[in-house]
Amino acid sequence: MKDRSVGSRIRERRIALKMRQADLASSVGISASYLNLIEHDKRRIGGKLVVDIAGVLGVESTLLSEGAEAALISALREAANVVTDADPELERIDEFAARFPGWANIIRSQYQLGLKLERTVETLSDRLAHDPELAAAMHEVLSMVTAVHATAGILHENRELEPEWRARFHRNLSEDSQRLADSSQLLVNYLDGAKEAETRLASPRDELHSFLGEAGYFFPGIEDGADVETVLAQSRLLRSKGAQFLARELLTDYATNARAMPLHEFQGAHRDTSGDVAALADRFDVSLAAVMRRMAFLPKSVLEQDYGLVKCDMAGTMIYRKEIRGFSLPRYSSACPRWPLFHALQRPGQPLVEVVEFAAREMEQFKCFAVSELQGRPQFGKETTFTATMLITPNSERLPPEGQVGAACRICSVENCSARREPSILVDGI
Amino acid sequence: MRVLLIEDEPNIIEAINFILSREGYDVVTHANGHDAMDAVRDRAPNMIILDVMLPGRSGFEILEDIRADQAFAQTPVLMLTARGQTRDRELAEKLGVSKFMTKPFANSEVLETVRTLTANV
Numbered sequence: 001m002k003d004r005s006v007g008s009r010i011r012e013r014r015i016a017l018k019m020r021q022a023d024l025a026s027s028v029g030i031s032a033s034y035l036n037l038i039e040h041d042k043r044r045i046g047g048k049l050v051v052d053i054a055g056v057l058g059v060e061s062t063l064l065s066e067g068a069e070a071a072l073i074s075a076l077r078e079a080a081n082v083v084t085d086a087d088p089e090l091e092r093i094d095e096f097a098a099r100f101p102g103w104a105n106i107i108r109s110q111y112q113l114g115l116k117l118e119r120t121v122e123t124l125s126d127r128l129a130h131d132p133e134l135a136a137a138m139h140e141v142l143s144m145v146t147a148v149h150a151t152a153g154i155l156h157e158n159r160e161l162e163p164e165w166r167a168r169f170h171r172n173l174s175e176d177s178q179r180l181a182d183s184s185q186l187l188v189n190y191l192d193g194a195k196e197a198e199t200r201l202a203s204p205r206d207e208l209h210s211f212l213g214e215a216g217y218f219f220p221g222i223e224d225g226a227d228v229e230t231v232l233a234q235s236r237l238l239r240s241k242g243a244q245f246l247a248r249e250l251l252t253d254y255a256t257n258a259r260a261m262p263l264h265e266f267q268g269a270h271r272d273t274s275g276d277v278a279a280l281a282d283r284f285d286v287s288l289a290a291v292m293r294r295m296a297f298l299p300k301s302v303l304e305q306d307y308g309l310v311k312c313d314m315a316g317t318m319i320y321r322k323e324i325r326g327f328s329l330p331r332y333s334s335a336c337p338r339w340p341l342f343h344a345l346q347r348p349g350q351p352l353v354e355v356v357e358f359a360a361r362e363m364e365q366f367k368c369f370a371v372s373e374l375q376g377r378p379q380f381g382k383e384t385t386f387t388a389t390m391l392i393t394p395n396s397e398r399l400p401p402e403g404q405v406g407a408a409c410r411i412c413s414v415e416n417c418s419a420r421r422e423p424s425i426l427v428d429g430i
Numbered sequence: 431m432r433v434l435l436i437e438d439e440p441n442i443i444e445a446i447n448f449i450l451s452r453e454g455y456d457v458v459t460h461a462n463g464h465d466a467m468d469a470v471r472d473r474a475p476n477m478i479i480l481d482v483m484l485p486g487r488s489g490f491e492i493l494e495d496i497r498a499d500q501a502f503a504q505t506p507v508l509m510l511t512a513r514g515q516t517r518d519r520e521l522a523e524k525l526g527v528s529k530f531m532t533k534p535f536a537n538s539e540v541l542e543t544v545r546t547l548t549a550n551v
Contacts, residue, residue, distance in 0.1 A: 138512070
């Protein structure tokens, strides 16, 4: 077998990869002229530089330094060491490589493929064990598989099922299979190692809420005048463009409110007015909705009071939410139509305050302030749209409730509700 | 026979609720980990089916509290989880779980386990 010099092997491999001499030289930190000398065997090469060049050219360093046959024999020896019970004729390995180079290359390729797959398995095992995002995604997939499996089992095992139950389980099956399809796709994208941020495991709104949750809805940097883009750039949780869009809009509003209602001034005014939304709006000459958002986003350590908040669009989709204990805000399903939030959408611009009792085990009462406001600037000839904001506060005044509300119909225990969209699994039983 | 199901996926709740209720069990449900112990004390179940990954608190923490409460130290607890790793199973056993079952499960398997665990209650 004809063997060649180290320089000529480097040159041959580089040209096969259509790589310029200057690019290879730059990648390994030497000048193009020095590489030229190496390739024409005018300079000796060895040690780290061979390893570096081999790395850039994507070959084993022995292939460059010792030639193809030496590299092949070396790989065959490694493969022979792995399979201990095959008893290969090691003393005839040179003869085998020389007489059957094609078969020898197949053995080497399969051995190297085995190593690569082992590394992949190790990497994936490590990610499964230590990556909370992946663990959450796997949990979502398995939960949906469980729901689909259990529901399908019920439909299969109960052929005489009443029509209403059959319809109910069919609907569950449809919902869960859709969630399963979505979560499986995201998981596949993730495991593929795609770098594109859009292949995240959560929706943009989930990312936004992770971001807000981590910050506790409070951004001291912005309070001190930091630029919104700087805060966005520092976040590792806002991966997708969709989440960045939502966060930019929210933080821009936050920054506007922080300028109009400076932290310490607002803290004092909140104390003086006992958190009176209208009085604070007058004091700072801002909208009621802006005051509500400012109150909700400042921590309890500042205002000595916890507030919940929901903002929705005209379709009833929750744009963002901040939970308060006792008043559950559904993450995926549609909310309770009896929330004052939705009443505010029916009466644009009219501030509403309602005391409601939240239908849960503890039946806590909350005072809700809601108002809708224009979304963007109104234009002639175009339909105006609104958003609604609702501030949720514990009903410390113990006023009688004006009505009962829930989180979402399926988990709401209010009986005889005219706004009910679907049966409750808590009330109707089975 | 009252069974308390602590699980946060509505359609899994509905499926298990259906399976057990049809067999005559009185199924009560609770969907978060925050106040799961309050639900255990309020409902005083004969048996508990407990998910591991719950909003607020994990099923392991709740199991620890259940076993620490004299009134429920002997109550059968079936733990359902998507996490089937050996160390999770070992942790559950160390904390006193009666039976550890990984998702997805067969309906008949859940029903049979509930029957077995409540046989002597």
